[in-house]
Amino acid sequence: xxxxxxxxxxxxxxxxxxxxxxxxxxxxxxxxxxxxxxxxxxxxxxxxxxxxxxxxxxxxxxxxxxxxxxxxxxxxxxxxxxxxxxxxxxxxxxxxxxxxxxxxxxxxxxxxxxxxxxxxxxxxxxxxxxxxxxxxxxxxxxxxxxxxxxxxxxxxxxxxxxxx
Amino acid sequence: xxxxxxxxxxxxxxxxxxxxxxxxxxxxxxxxxxxxxxxxxxxxxxxxxxxxxxxxxxxxxxxxxxxxxxxxxxxxxxxxxxxxxxxxxxxxxxxxxxxxxxxxxxxxxxxxxxxxxxxxxxxxxxxxxxxxxxxxxxxxxxxxxxxxxxxxxxxxxxxxxxxxxxxxxxxxxxxxxxxxxxxxxxxxxxxxxxxxxxxxxxxxxxxxxxxxxxxxxxxxxxxxxxxxxxxxxxxxxxxxxxxxxxxxxxxxxxxxxxxxxxxxxxxxxxxxxxxxxxxxxxxxxxxxxxxxxxxxxxxxxxxxxxxxxxxxxxxxxxxxxxxxxxxxxxxxxxxxxxxxxxxxxxxxxxxxxxxxxxxxxxxxxxxxxxxxxxxxxxxxxxxxxxxxxxxxxxxxxxxxxxxxxxxxxxxxxxxxxxxxxxxxxxxxxxxxxxx
Numbered sequence: 001x002x003x004x005x006x007x008x009x010x011x012x013x014x015x016x017x018x019x020x021x022x023x024x025x026x027x028x029x030x031x032x033x034x035x036x037x038x039x040x041x042x043x044x045x046x047x048x049x050x051x052x053x054x055x056x057x058x059x060x061x062x063x064x065x066x067x068x069x070x071x072x073x074x075x076x077x078x079x080x081x082x083x084x085x086x087x088x089x090x091x092x093x094x095x096x097x098x099x100x101x102x103x104x105x106x107x108x109x110x111x112x113x114x115x116x117x118x119x120x121x122x123x124x125x126x127x128x129x130x131x132x133x134x135x136x137x138x139x140x141x142x143x144x145x146x147x148x149x150x151x152x153x154x155x156x157x158x159x160x161x162x163x164x
Numbered sequence: 165x166x167x168x169x170x171x172x173x174x175x176x177x178x179x180x181x182x183x184x185x186x187x188x189x190x191x192x193x194x195x196x197x198x199x200x201x202x203x204x205x206x207x208x209x210x211x212x213x214x215x216x217x218x219x220x221x222x223x224x225x226x227x228x229x230x231x232x233x234x235x236x237x238x239x240x241x242x243x244x245x246x247x248x249x250x251x252x253x254x255x256x257x258x259x260x261x262x263x264x265x266x267x268x269x270x271x272x273x274x275x276x277x278x279x280x281x282x283x284x285x286x287x288x289x290x291x292x293x294x295x296x297x298x299x300x301x302x303x304x305x306x307x308x309x310x311x312x313x314x315x316x317x318x319x320x321x322x323x324x325x326x327x328x329x330x331x332x333x334x335x336x337x338x339x340x341x342x343x344x345x346x347x348x349x350x351x352x353x354x355x356x357x358x359x360x361x362x363x364x365x366x367x368x369x370x371x372x373x374x375x376x377x378x379x380x381x382x383x384x385x386x387x388x389x390x391x392x393x394x395x396x397x398x399x400x401x402x403x404x405x406x407x408x409x410x411x412x413x414x415x416x417x418x419x420x421x422x423x424x425x426x427x428x429x430x431x432x433x434x435x436x437x438x439x440x441x442x443x444x445x446x447x448x449x450x451x452x453x454x455x456x457x458x459x460x461x462x463x464x465x466x467x468x469x470x471x472x473x474x475x476x477x478x479x480x481x482x483x484x485x486x487x488x489x490x491x492x493x494x495x496x497x498x499x500x501x502x503x504x505x506x507x508x509x510x511x512x513x514x515x516x517x518x519x520x521x522x523x524x525x526x527x528x529x530x531x532x533x534x535x536x537x538x539x540x541x542x543x544x545x546x547x548x549x550x551x552x553x554x555x556x557x558x559x560x561x562x563x564x565x566x567x568x569x570x571x572x573x574x575x576x577x578x579x580x581x582x583x584x585x586x587x588x589x590x591x592x593x594x595x596x597x598x599x
Binding site for chain 1: 167168246255256257258259260261263264289291295296297298299300330332334335336337338339340351352353354355356357372413414415416417421422423453457487489491495499500503504507510511513
């Protein structure tokens with residue numbers, strides 16, 4: 001598999017950060033960084049990561065099935081992750097989640113037909129003091145309301161560009 | 165950047181650079197006393213540094229509250245194996261959002277703390293394990309590491325003393341369990357995050373089965389201040405055996421939620437009233453989860469206490485990771501407990517049966533009760549199931565689910581009974597929607 005020069009540079013730096021006989025350590029970061037570029041963890045990517053880290057594809061597969069951010073199917077260009085854990089729940093996180101489902105016409109881990117948006121109800125994302133919070137891909141949005149979410153979705157619709 | 169206004173009651177030791185222009189850059193760090201503690205530590209013997217740490221009464225900020233100096237002293241310095249430093253930035257305990265700020269605003273403080281640890285135990289490699297969702301922090305840390313290397317604070321022959329240390333970032337990919345130290349090490353080795361049996365503890369057999377100092381981000385961040393200002397000055401900020409300040413993450417029903425650095429032992433009611441500005445709408449306090457979702461809940465009448473490890477333990481709860489979740493009188497405790505149990509059922513790694521099955525069944529019973537389909541026997545069953553999980557798992561996740569369960573059903577039994585055979589009596593306004 002070929003990756004962008006930036007990702008190759010990242011991999012090189014990553015592998016150099018572990019002792020030489022411990023390349024396996026790079027499995028999770030490599031999968032996540034590659035997923036951000038490729039869009040999902042494909043069988044081909046599993047083979048490639050196995051080759052680069054010196055373990056079997058089955059061992060990589062085992063890892064993929066454990067981590068909730070590693071996904072075998074592509075998400076929407078804008079992956080909206082809404083926290084409904086306690087701190088967010090107390091300030092309307094569950095209502096925000098329901099609003100998002102209605103607004104986009106999709107539910108947990110589903111993608112809109114145009115591939116623009118996907119939704120996920122997530123566990124605590126570390127924004128408890130600025131609840132309710134959500135992430136779009138890796139960007140945090142704090143103190144959300146249904147109105148602010150509508151505005152955010154409208155702004156995202158107008159954005160060109162890649163998934164990240 | 166800052167996400168909430170600071171409070172005049174704060175005592176800024178670890179957060180003193182928060183809000184400065186370019187607070188994450190090495191120039192700002194150096195201009196405000198940064199890396200002076202490392203210079204000092206390089207002139208001291210490891211024993212002298214350890215002595216300062218022990219005097220400081222710094223206790224682990226990840227939740228367990230174990231004395232940091234003692235933890236470091238368990239590393240066998242004569243071991244022929246390489247040694248490692250690992251910072252736990254897998255912050256995922258519901259209610260906790262402080263390590264994120266420490267890295268975002270002052271990454272060099274963390275690196276300096278790790279460097280001092282490395283100097284003490286003679287380690288030459290360290291990792292910051294950052295939860296996958298905190299991707300932007302990886303970029304901030306990578307930049308800080310590059311800056312520190314350029315200026316001679318990382319790499320070979322640091323500051324001309326012959327001491328070598330390399331640091332790197334490592335991302336997780338979504339797993340609460342990886343915040344548990346042994347599961348974190350498994351994950352860092354490229355495997356599923358499943359806990360290891362202990363002993364041996366990481367200090368003896370950690371990363372790659374080598375001696376490892378593994379601490380929470382905030383614990384490492386306290387080290388430069390302790391070395392620079394002396395252990396006794398840090399200790400004096402807190403209460404006996406609970407040195408220094410800590411970052412409290414105030415969330416839930418308060419007028420001014422936010423992350424605030426306060427002395428250990430700060431009174432909880434004062435924190436809610438004076439730091440957090442009280443409860444919105446003039447409503448009354450019902451309960452507080454004092455240190456993240458794993459900690460037993462406190463009823464309002466129990467909240468007039470000092471927020472330190474020992475006082476909280478005496479009150480039957482825990483100081484935990486500093487996540488203070490405030491709930492007003494309109495909060496449904498069954499709903500909150502259900503949401504907490506959904507979390508643990510989702511995050512249980514499945515390795516130990518009492519945790520895997522226990523969290524699942526507790527979630528199902530709680531969901532049934534909250535929806536009005538419970539039977540009277542469900543209420544004692546919640547307690548029995550939770551009791552059968554306690555102490556029967558490799559890692560603390562099983563206890564972390566069972567302890568709040570026991571406290572919620574024990575202290576708010578009337579609310580659980582009020583849910584029998586009817587809809588939730590707390591559907592009071594638009595802010596609380598059924599899970």
